[in-house]
Amino acid sequence: MSEEYIFQTIYLLNEDDKKVVKLFLQNSSLVSNQKRTPLNPSLQVNVIRGYQAEQKRVHEIIEKFSLKSDSFSHFQRIIYHSGNKPEKYSSKINLQESLTVGEALQQILLQFAEVIKRNEAGIRNDIDIEFLHDFRVAVRRTRSLLGQSKSILPPRELSLFRTKFADLQKATNELRDLDVYLLKEKSYKKILPNFLKKPLDLLFEEIHGLRIQEQNQVKQMLNSNDYKLFIKDWLKFLKSKQILLKPQAKTPVLPYAKKVISKRLQNVLLKMNDIDAGNPEDPLIHAMRIECKKLRYLLEFFSSLFPVQEIKKVVEQLKIVQDLLGTYNDLSVQSLDLEQRLTRLNFVQKDSKKTAAAYGGLLTYFNQERHMLKKQFKSAFQVFKNSHQLEIYQRLFDRKF
Amino acid sequence: MKIISLYSIKGGVGKTSACVNLAYLSASEGHATLICDLDPQGAASYYFRIKPSKKQTGKKIIRRKKILDRYIKGTDFQHLDLLPAHISYRNLDIILDRTQKSKTRLRKLLLTFRDEYDYIFLDCPPNITLVSENIFQASHHILVPIIPTSLSILAYINLGKFFRKHRYDSDKLLPFFSMVEKRKKMHTDIMSEYSLKFTPSIKSMIPYSADIEKMGLQRKPVLVFQKKSPASRAYQNLWKELKDYLI
Numbered sequence: 001m002s003e004e005y006i007f008q009t010i011y012l013l014n015e016d017d018k019k020v021v022k023l024f025l026q027n028s029s030l031v032s033n034q035k036r037t038p039l040n041p042s043l044q045v046n047v048i049r050g051y052q053a054e055q056k057r058v059h060e061i062i063e064k065f066s067l068k069s070d071s072f073s074h075f076q077r078i079i080y081h082s083g084n085k086p087e088k089y090s091s092k093i094n095l096q097e098s099l100t101v102g103e104a105l106q107q108i109l110l111q112f113a114e115v116i117k118r119n120e121a122g123i124r125n126d127i128d129i130e131f132l133h134d135f136r137v138a139v140r141r142t143r144s145l146l147g148q149s150k151s152i153l154p155p156r157e158l159s160l161f162r163t164k165f166a167d168l169q170k171a172t173n174e175l176r177d178l179d180v181y182l183l184k185e186k187s188y189k190k191i192l193p194n195f196l197k198k199p200l201d202l203l204f205e206e207i208h209g210l211r212i213q214e215q216n217q218v219k220q221m222l223n224s225n226d227y228k229l230f231i232k233d234w235l236k237f238l239k240s241k242q243i244l245l246k247p248q249a250k251t252p253v254l255p256y257a258k259k260v261i262s263k264r265l266q267n268v269l270l271k272m273n274d275i276d277a278g279n280p281e282d283p284l285i286h287a288m289r290i291e292c293k294k295l296r297y298l299l300e301f302f303s304s305l306f307p308v309q310e311i312k313k314v315v316e317q318l319k320i321v322q323d324l325l326g327t328y329n330d331l332s333v334q335s336l337d338l339e340q341r342l343t344r345l346n347f348v349q350k351d352s353k354k355t356a357a358a359y360g361g362l363l364t365y366f367n368q369e370r371h372m373l374k375k376q377f378k379s380a381f382q383v384f385k386n387s388h389q390l391e392i393y394q395r396l397f398d399r400k401f
Numbered sequence: 402m403k404i405i406s407l408y409s410i411k412g413g414v415g416k417t418s419a420c421v422n423l424a425y426l427s428a429s430e431g432h433a434t435l436i437c438d439l440d441p442q443g444a445a446s447y448y449f450r451i452k453p454s455k456k457q458t459g460k461k462i463i464r465r466k467k468i469l470d471r472y473i474k475g476t477d478f479q480h481l482d483l484l485p486a487h488i489s490y491r492n493l494d495i496i497l498d499r500t501q502k503s504k505t506r507l508r509k510l511l512l513t514f515r516d517e518y519d520y521i522f523l524d525c526p527p528n529i530t531l532v533s534e535n536i537f538q539a540s541h542h543i544l545v546p547i548i549p550t551s552l553s554i555l556a557y558i559n560l561g562k563f564f565r566k567h568r569y570d571s572d573k574l575l576p577f578f579s580m581v582e583k584r585k586k587m588h589t590d591i592m593s594e595y596s597l598k599f600t601p602s603i604k605s606m607i608p609y610s611a612d613i614e615k616m617g618l619q620r621k622p623v624l625v626f627q628k629k630s631p632a633s634r635a636y637q638n639l640w641k642e643l644k645d646y647l648i
Contacts, residue, residue, distance in 0.1 A: 016450040018449070049473060049474055050473055050482075201648075
């Protein structure tokens with residue numbers, strides 16, 4: 001069984017034939033054994049700037065014809081030009097303490113599978129880069145959880161799905177990198193003096209071209225039978241009893257959560273000491289970033305099992321550390337890319353001197369920024385692992401750190 | 402953010418059409434673009450089928466900057482917004498005169514959009530008043546369309562004098578020939594005589610064209626409904642040249 005989406009954009013015009021409201025219609029249907037079952041169509045009313053009154057009227061009319069307003073929520077996230085921010089995809093997971101490990105895993109993984117499926121159409125139609133981002137976050141979370149499930153899931157299936165999800169992530173890496181690159185255009189230009197801004201246009205034109213190619217590749221991948229089969233198998237597996245059978249899967253979820261979280265937390269604390277010890281190299285910082293990410297996911301998966309206020313504080317502190325590491329990593333990745341471009345630069349090309357100068361300017365700036373960030377690591381880590389925090393960790397996860 | 406105004410002391414020289422089409426080109430390349438229609442006749446607004454909201458008045462706009470935001474309207478084209486003209490702008494001079502720092506008021510207002518727009522195009526009313534002086538202060542570049550006739554040239558020379566006398570930066574002025582009719586000998590004569598004298602100057606010229614006049618009927622930039630016409634190509638060349646100044 002699979003879902004099929006058809007998107008349609010409809011404009012409403014006023015008496016001057018001016019576009020005043022943008023309607024976004026989505027028709028979806030379930031397809032199985034050549035049978036097509038249409039689902040409720042959903043409608044998104046988008047504001048065009050300065051025409052809020054018209055938008056409100058359209059809303060009223062729609063409500064009057066009793067198209068229920070929950071049919072909108074499906075597409076809240078495509079409010080794209082409206083100036084309203086898309087509704088943030090929620091990472092909240094509500095687990096009951098009475099669940100077994102297997103049941104909890106099942107619930108969480110199904111939720112991510114749902115997110116993966118829901119974002120496919122948006123990626124295929126290239127509506128907004130956020131679709132790919134959410135899709136990838138769900139994939140990464142799935143992988144992270146699978147990495148923790150060795151003793152719980154049947155080994156053959158586990159290793160199969162782990163490779164499949166790793167491939168899926170890899171297949172979308174390039175597109176996401178290009179998306180992120182294009183987001184940088186403005187900030188890059190802000191850094192450089194006016195006469196060096198122009199060469200960057202060439203750079204971003206090139207990246208734009210690459211992105212179009214990459215977008216097509218990802219679209220083909222999503223349309224491929226391989227992918228469809230893989231997701232189908234995955235859902236089938238998640239809904240089967242296999243996931244609940246192993247003895248470890250039948251134990252209660254809370255002790256398990258405490259165990260995996262404290263293990264990750266211990267790793268993070270150890271790596272923090274390493275970084276604090278001296279002038280850390282990039283690979284170590286990268287490893288730390290990954291470790292923090294894994295910890296963050298675990299905290300999010302199981303947060304509903306712990307006291308709200310305390311777990312929130314832990315996540316907040318972790319987030320500060322993650323933001324620093326993330327910015328640092330972005331700068332490293334960008335520097336590396338520019339360095340490679342610089343070595344490839346052909347000095348016969350037009351404007352190549354200016355291009356080289358522009359890259360040089362950016363590289364210098366990035367390097368300075370990275371130094372500044374490194375200095376900030378220490379104090380952020382200190383907050384994360386001071387004795388008061390350590391007490392909280394101990395209280396929450398029943399282990400001394 | 403760069404502010405570009407289309408200005409001429411004389412009316413009917415192709416100011417608004419140039420403004421509308423250049424802004425459209427800017428937006429079509431993905432730059433967040435705003436047109437401010439400062440001319441109370443509201444031709445630019447008319448071309449985009451946009452009417453001002455009833456509460457919008459010149460007084461409110463000058464006094465309270467946040468309010469400006471509320472009056473901006475999205476056009477039918479991606480990345481392109483417009484602040485519509487309002488009849489009350491005819492008194493803009495008087496209102497400006499009563500505010501403090503009356504000559505830099507507009508500049509200050511527009512700078513609040515620094516993060517939101519890459520380019521702001523001002524379609525200006527034809528005259529020299531306090532409004533125009535605000536425009537001279539605010540703009541990074543002032544495009545001046547000139548019809549190749551003696552009177553148009555004279556008007557431009559006077560504008561140059563005014564700039565020098567009041568110590569505005571003359572480098573901001575970018576004259577270009579507009580509504581050019583190649584078969585008129587006077588046009589070609591004047592153009593060959595003056596094109597070298599204006600520096601810096603723009604080489605692209607906008608021809609006199611029925612397609613541009615049709616914008617009034619179509620209510621769209623000519624680039625939308627006659628993409629391959631000579632007029633459209635002329636605007637594309639003009640935009641290309643202008644971009645060299647903007648970067």
